[in-house]
Amino acid sequence: MFKWIRRIKEKKLAEKKAQAEREAYHRRVHAEALERCKSGEHExxxxxxxxxxxxxxxxxxxxITRATCRVCGExxxxxxxxxxxxSQDIDYTT
Known part of the structure; x- marks a missing residue:
């Protein structure tokens, strides 16, 4: 009778674990990108x-040219x- 409750709880736990792994991955990638920005390699x-x-x-x-870094916002x-x-001398037909 309680197997379906256990399956629901296991499913929710697996979803939470997957979400935590995704968040950890995104934090790590963002931290690496910030390190690249500190060294001068902006995106x-x-x-x-x-x-x-x-x-x-x-x-x-x-x-006016505005350049904005995607990672650090500089x-x-x-x-x-x-x-x-x-700009009018350029031939766009070829």
Whole structure:
């Protein structure tokens, strides 16, 4: 009569154990990635944005590049002049 209760408890215990193993694995992988970040090997995600420079007397654009590390969250922002005519010369048909 109580076999089904025992099976349910064993199943829940196995699920808890598997979840604990997954969490331990993810903690270990994250700790290794943080060590790589400390040594300077970041995993960067880049985001690019082009804006007008805001001066009404001068037509110009700037490119803002935001680099964010996926692991440690460190971010760097680079602002460079952007020449719009350079991007129009590229032939995308080939």
């Amino acid at each position: 960067w995600e880049y985001e690019y944005e082009i804006q007008g420079d805001g001066d009404p007397n001068i037509e110009g654009y700037i490119e 971010s760097e922002i680079t602002i460079e002049p952007y020449d719009k005519s350079d």
